[in-house]
Amino acid sequence: xxxxxxxxxxxxxxxxxxxxxxxxxxxxxxxxxxxxxxxxxxxxxxxxxxxxxxxxxxxxxxxxxxxxxxxxxxxxxxxxxxxxxxxxxxxxxxxxxxxxxxxxxxxxxxxxxxxxxxxxxxxxxxxxxxxxxxxxxxxxxxxxxxxxxxxxxxxxxxxxxxxxxxxxxxxxxxxxxxxxxxxxxxxxxxxxxxxxxxxxxxxxxxxxxxxxxxxxxxxxxxxxxxxxxxxxxxxxxxxxxxxxxxxxxxxxxxxxxxxxxxxxxxxxxxxxxxxxxxxxxxxxxxxxxxxxxxxxxxxxxxxxxxxxxxxxxxxxxxxxxxxxxxxxxxxxxxxxxxxxxxxxxxxxxxxxxxxxxxxxxxxxxxxxxxxxxxxxxxxxxxxxxxxxxxxxxxxxxxxxxxxxxxxxxxxxxxxxxxxxxxxxxxxxxxxxxxxxxxxxxxxxxxxxxxxxxxxxxxxxxxxxxxxxxxxxxxxxxxxxxxxxxxxxxxxxxxxxxxxxxxxxxxxxxxxxxxxxxxxxxxxxxxxxxxxxxxxxxxxxxxxxxxxxxxxxxxxxxxxxxxxxxxxxxxxxxxxxxxxxxxxxxxxxxxxxxxxxxxxxxxxxxxxx
Amino acid sequence: xxxxxxxxxxxxxxxxxxxxxxxxxxxxxxxxxxxxxxxxxxxxxxxxxxxxxxxxxxxxxxxxxxxxxxxxxxxxxxxxxxxxxxxxxxxxxxxxxxxxxxxxxxxxxxxxxxxxxxxxxxxxxxxxxxxxxxxxxxxxxxxxxxxxxxxxxxxxxxxxxxxxxxxxxxxxxxxxxxxxxxxxxxxxxxxxxxxxxxxxxxxxxxxxxxxxxxxxxxxxxxxxxxxxxxxxxxxxxxxxxxxxxxxxxxxxxxxxxxxxxxxxxxxxxxxxxxxxxxxxxxxxxxxxxxxxxxxxx
Numbered sequence: 001x002x003x004x005x006x007x008x009x010x011x012x013x014x015x016x017x018x019x020x021x022x023x024x025x026x027x028x029x030x031x032x033x034x035x036x037x038x039x040x041x042x043x044x045x046x047x048x049x050x051x052x053x054x055x056x057x058x059x060x061x062x063x064x065x066x067x068x069x070x071x072x073x074x075x076x077x078x079x080x081x082x083x084x085x086x087x088x089x090x091x092x093x094x095x096x097x098x099x100x101x102x103x104x105x106x107x108x109x110x111x112x113x114x115x116x117x118x119x120x121x122x123x124x125x126x127x128x129x130x131x132x133x134x135x136x137x138x139x140x141x142x143x144x145x146x147x148x149x150x151x152x153x154x155x156x157x158x159x160x161x162x163x164x165x166x167x168x169x170x171x172x173x174x175x176x177x178x179x180x181x182x183x184x185x186x187x188x189x190x191x192x193x194x195x196x197x198x199x200x201x202x203x204x205x206x207x208x209x210x211x212x213x214x215x216x217x218x219x220x221x222x223x224x225x226x227x228x229x230x231x232x233x234x235x236x237x238x239x240x241x242x243x244x245x246x247x248x249x250x251x252x253x254x255x256x257x258x259x260x261x262x263x264x265x266x267x268x269x270x271x272x273x274x275x276x277x278x279x280x281x282x283x284x285x286x287x288x289x290x291x292x293x294x295x296x297x298x299x300x301x302x303x304x305x306x307x308x309x310x311x312x313x314x315x316x317x318x319x320x321x322x323x324x325x326x327x328x329x330x331x332x333x334x335x336x337x338x339x340x341x342x343x344x345x346x347x348x349x350x351x352x353x354x355x356x357x358x359x360x361x362x363x364x365x366x367x368x369x370x371x372x373x374x375x376x377x378x379x380x381x382x383x384x385x386x387x388x389x390x391x392x393x394x395x396x397x398x399x400x401x402x403x404x405x406x407x408x409x410x411x412x413x414x415x416x417x418x419x420x421x422x423x424x425x426x427x428x429x430x431x432x433x434x435x436x437x438x439x440x441x442x443x444x445x446x447x448x449x450x451x452x453x454x455x456x457x458x459x460x461x462x463x464x465x466x467x468x469x470x471x472x473x474x475x476x477x478x479x480x481x482x483x484x485x486x487x488x489x490x491x492x493x494x495x496x497x498x499x500x501x502x503x504x505x506x507x508x509x510x511x512x513x514x515x516x517x518x519x520x521x522x523x524x525x526x527x528x529x530x531x532x533x534x535x536x537x538x539x540x541x542x543x544x545x546x547x548x549x550x551x552x553x554x555x556x557x558x559x560x561x562x563x564x565x566x567x568x569x570x571x572x573x574x575x576x577x578x579x580x581x582x583x584x585x586x587x588x589x590x591x592x593x594x595x596x597x598x599x600x601x602x603x604x605x606x607x608x
Numbered sequence: 609x610x611x612x613x614x615x616x617x618x619x620x621x622x623x624x625x626x627x628x629x630x631x632x633x634x635x636x637x638x639x640x641x642x643x644x645x646x647x648x649x650x651x652x653x654x655x656x657x658x659x660x661x662x663x664x665x666x667x668x669x670x671x672x673x674x675x676x677x678x679x680x681x682x683x684x685x686x687x688x689x690x691x692x693x694x695x696x697x698x699x700x701x702x703x704x705x706x707x708x709x710x711x712x713x714x715x716x717x718x719x720x721x722x723x724x725x726x727x728x729x730x731x732x733x734x735x736x737x738x739x740x741x742x743x744x745x746x747x748x749x750x751x752x753x754x755x756x757x758x759x760x761x762x763x764x765x766x767x768x769x770x771x772x773x774x775x776x777x778x779x780x781x782x783x784x785x786x787x788x789x790x791x792x793x794x795x796x797x798x799x800x801x802x803x804x805x806x807x808x809x810x811x812x813x814x815x816x817x818x819x820x821x822x823x824x825x826x827x828x829x830x831x832x833x834x835x836x837x838x839x840x841x842x843x844x845x846x847x848x849x850x851x852x853x854x855x856x857x858x859x860x861x862x863x864x865x866x867x868x869x870x871x872x873x874x875x876x877x878x879x880x881x882x883x884x885x886x887x888x889x890x891x892x893x894x895x896x897x898x899x900x901x902x903x904x905x
Contacts, residue, residue, distance in 0.1 A: 030905070195904035205900055211890025213878075214694050235877040237896060240694045240884060245720040249687040252680065252717075256660070256691025259678060260699070261885035264691065282681050372901050381890050388886075412885050413676035413692075414699060416655045421670045421677035424663070432626055433671060433679075 004057035005140060005187060006064075008071040008085070010078025013041065013048050017074055020129040021052040022367070025196050026150045027142060028056045029369045032190035037367035038064040038562060041306055049077055056140075058190045062333060062486030064366075066564035069183070070140065072132045073099055083108075085587075089184060093135050093176075095128040111135065111180045118171035127168045134172030141186020144173050193372045199334045199363035200225030202370070203293060206341030207265050208237050209379050212291070214257035214264040216242045216250045221305050222361040223267045223295040247272035251279035251292065258283070258290040259422060261386075261412030263345050267293035270312045271302065273319065280354050281320030286422040287400070287408070287451065289348035289355075289384075291341075296360040298560050307560030308361040310482055310533040313542060316356045317511060323448070325455040327351065328511040330358040330482030334368040336508065342379040343463050350384035350461070351454045352410060358510070362562045363483045387411035387418060398429040402446055406453030458512045466517040470496065470503030476572055477525035478504040479551065480532065481539045484563060488531050491568035500572060507539070513546035522549050529575055531555045531568055537581075554581045561586035614651030619644040621654065621674065628672040635812030635823070636666050638786030639733050640673065643702070645789075646796035647675075652700050659702045660689040662709035665740045666733035666812065669704050683714030686721040689728050696883030697873040700800060701728040708738045711747040711767050722778040722805050727871035729799045732769065733786075733812035736821045743817035753820055770850035770862055773807045774843065779865035780806035781846065783858070785830050786813070787823050795861065802864065804871040811859070826857070833860035841866040 007024065011017035018039070025035045033056050041050035055065040067087045073079035073094040079102050083092055088107035096112025104110050113135055119127040137147050148166045155161040204226045207215070215234065217227040227243065234241035240257075244250045250266045257264035268276065273294040283290045296312045298304025316328050327347050331340040340357055348355040387397075387409055399420035401408040408429075411418035425435035426444055434440045468477070470492040478488040485506035495502040505521060507514070522528055530540040530551040535558045540551045555571035557563050567584040574582045622644035630636050647657060657675035661667035663682035670677030676699075680688040689703040710718050710732045721730070737755065738744040744757035747767040754761055773781045780802040784792035792810065799806035811826050838860070839845050846863035873879050892900070 193905075195901055197904050201904070205892075208900075209892045209897065211887075213884040213887065213890075214691060216691070233900070237892070238878045238881075238884070238887075240876055240878040242690070242694065242724075244687065245716055248684065249717050249720070252684040252687035253691035253694075256678070256680075256688035257695035258691075259688075260658070260692045260695035262695040262887075263890065264695065278681055279684070282684075286678070372905060375901050376894075376897050378894075379891050383890075388888075412696075413658055414655055414696060414883070414885070416653070419654055419674060419676055421659075421679055423671070423679035424681055425679060433668075436629060436668075 003059060003185070004055060004061065004065070005069045005183065006067055007054045007056065007136070008068045008082055009052040009054075009074065010071065010082050011050065011074030012077065013050055015074045016126045016129045017050055017052055020072065020074070020133055021054060023133060023147070023150050023154070024136070025054055025367055027137065027147045028187070029194040029196045030146045030149060031142060032192035032194060033058055033187055033369070034060045034192070034194065035196065035367070035369045036061050036064055038362060039365070040561060049081070051078070051082065056187060058188065061490070063490055063565060064562055066566040070136060072136060074129060074132075076100065091139055091180070091183065093132045093139070095132065098128070109181060111139065111176065113172060113175060118175055119168045123168065127164070130165050130168040131172035134169030135176035137169070138173040138176040139180060139182050141182055141188070143189065144170065194369040195372050195375060196367055197334065197370055198225050198365060198367050199337050199359060200295070200365065201229055202334055202337040202375075203267070203341060203359060203364070204229035205375065206338040207291070207345070208233065208239060210341045210345040211263045211381055212239060212265045212345065213262040214240045214254065216244050216253045216264070216266045218244055218247050218250050218268065218272055220269045220272045222297055222365045223269050223272070223293065225364060226267045226293065247275035248279065251276035252282070254292070255279055255283050255286070255288050255290050258288045259286060259413070263289070263349070265291040265293070267295065269295050269297050270299045270315060273312065273315060277319040278321075280326065280356070281322055281324065282424045283354040284320065284322070284324035284326060284451070285424055285426070287352040288422070289352055291344045291348050291355050291357065293357045293359055295364040296358060304560045306361070308533065308562045309558060309560065310360060310484065311538065311558070312358065313481070313510065313538040316358055317542070319356070325353055325452055326511060327353060327355045327458060328358065329355070329509050330507075331363065332482060332485035332506050332508050334363055334366070335370055335374050337363060338375060339463070346380070346382040347458065347461065349386070350382055350407070351458060352384065352407065353454065358482060360483050385409040387415055390416045390418065399431050400427065400429045400447065400450070402429055402450050405457060406450045455512045459509070459514055462509050462514065464508060466505060466507070466514050466521055468503045468505055468521060471501060472503070474501045474503040474526070476500065476502040476527045476529055476575070477522065478502060478568065478572070479507070479522070479528055479530045479543065480504065481507040481510060484531055484533060487563045487565055487568055490565040491572070494565055494569050495572055498569070500576070502572065510542065515547045518543070518547040518549060522547070527552045527575070529553045529555060529572065531563070531571070533557050533563060553579065555584060556581065557584045559585045617648045617651050619648040622647055624672065624674040626671060628668070630665060630668070631816050633815040634665070635735060635786040635814070636669065636733050638789055638792070639666070639731065639810055639812050640669055642789050642792045642796060643673065643731070646793050646800065649793070649797055650800060656700055657702065658692050658699045659704065660685050660692060661703070662705040662714060663740075664706040664709045666704065666706040667709055683709050683712070684717065685709065686714060686717040686730065690721060690724070690726045693726055693728055693873050694876070694879065694884070696885040697727070697879045698883040702731065702800070703728055704731040704733065706739070707732060707734040707736065707748045708746045711769055715747070719772070719776045722773055722776040722807070725777070725779065725804050725869065725871050727804055727873050729796070729806045729808070732807070732809045734769070734809050735812050735814035735818055737814050737818040739814045739817050750820070768850060769807075769809050771847060774847050774850060774863055778807050779804040779868045781862040782807065782860065783809045783811070783862065785811045785826055785859050787827055788859070791832065791859070798861065798864070802868075803874065804865070804868050829855060829857045830859045831856055833858045833862065840864050
């Protein structure tokens, strides 16, 4: 752990923990240190308990990690809940005037701060956070100037507020320097040029960079961040943003815009996505390009609105009645969220179909450092076969012309001499309905075939090919989809260090599936272990259905918290002992449950 | 919209090769014919028109009208039409459908589209029955009406779409009767030219499944608001007239906001130039990207 530090900040909602975490993250990012932030919070506006974890490292990390090395306890509750999670040599910073210390684990350092003395008796209660942050900055070995520059940036229009915060932070910094011991391996800055972003920021900015012109949404956690970004930036970027009365309206409005010839997008979470499903079928049969994001959270129904899960794959595959082609992709990291937007819009327009993007709470609401160069890139725009102008030649234009690749050139409404009506009823090449005729099996089959045929070219167009990470000829191959890549790739490193030869294969594209590539790679795997965050093994079933590959074992988690590398490492060890299904669980104390006892990671291990 | 200044065109130009397949005598024939004449009178080129329907007998209309069109989902014509208008506000967008489509399954969108004030015309072919599903009660069916789903009489109340539209902030509220074509045409041309959401509820009798509210039934009862000196700029007067049902049923223009606020599309900062769908260069500029990245460093 020499090259990294995981910091936990605990407090009640409204205590200012979030902004303390933001300020620390921004400070680190300005020093070129990579940050990965995940917040466990309650669906409350004030009160409750929230626990922010920041993984800070000179190297890029792709998951939240699993050892807390330093913490700030903003209240007694945070002290009581989390002190025991500190690693050997860890530090706990808190307001000594208000919070009573707990029993620190062996080798951990308790660092009470005399906040009244340091910030002054008249200081607002929130200043305890700033004092603590200043102290932590010192104890982690971070440069104070980076922290003060963050205050200057945040409160650019309020110089007095900047001074108050800088003074309080400096008092904490100086007190810590003379009173406590710095961590053994202080964090040192790097030359990396980083930005701190939420996954939702990246999805939204990616959509804008891909030329999205109409964005519709109904507020729903954890997707609302995209709406907020669009609401703030849409007017200046020429993006029309509508908050709609429900997700049925959202999906239909987005499709109406896509049909009219703009790049259009909507986003929601599983419950909203359920309301959108009939419209997805409309986009399928009308062949309307549209991008729909489902930011997955714990389900079913209202489920766990503020918790992480990968449980909506079945929903995405089965969304809407009937049998029609769609593209489904799940970005594997926050950087990939950006690239995914480029690809999603291009594929939607080229293949004239709905593209469903499965993000999740971990990526969308987590905060991450990302190289500014990654964001500062012009996207390739491929709009497929479109007709923007009439060439003046006499013609009979068929919107749904049956072509060898199934793709019919799309005239945007407004172009003379290309009139057509797009219907949700089955129709012929010219758009005329066949639903009301006596019967027409020939046309029906022709049109179903035409739409299905479009998908033949998609897999070859995917930007990323399947690739094993880690040594070849491994004894264990971890298989994931979406953001779980981040934890599997680190587990592979740790397993190999511990003498278990392991590698990993991650899937981003879920439909159409990279069947042949998957078979070529996994056909040689000795032990396939699917790692995913749901109970029933949705991706394992998908792999079996699409590629005929049955996994040998499974590591699953569905307790609401993200998977950590230690869960996967321990899970693999169980698998090597012969277990087929290993269910893992986080060790955080719950609302009604105490801290799970013992050092064990596995709460349940079952054999099927 | 500059449509009013265009030279008039022949209504036949809006007739496609495919003839309507409604039941002989259906009220929807009148609605379609009048729409073709109104668009001709306003001289709107076919490719500048986008006609969007939901599902139901009346929602087949776009297939019988020569323009761009969408025959969308049951109850969803208004969100689809709103999206279309946002994507290209230079097009004339007309939404249409039946009472089940708009006042039943699509009721939520109906209220919010009026509140949102999208510049489009919404024609509801109101026959007080579900026709395509072969005769069940609709939200505008009268209480006590016997239908297949209410063989002992409709136990529920009847929706008043005119009062609802007025309450929801609709700036143009009219009602026509497909048995009076010239009167209806005037409502259409005014509605299409109105710079905001315009509702026209049209009595369009179902000759097959509604044996109660027939052409004859309406003919005996309807009277024209303009013949009674109704002031269509007076919202309260419009609300009073909207309550009339029974022996005397008003048709005509109930309300036209004399000082309409700009419609949502006219006010949207992103829609001040040409239609978004016409943009040739997509994506962020270098400067836009740099500025956005600065927010995160």
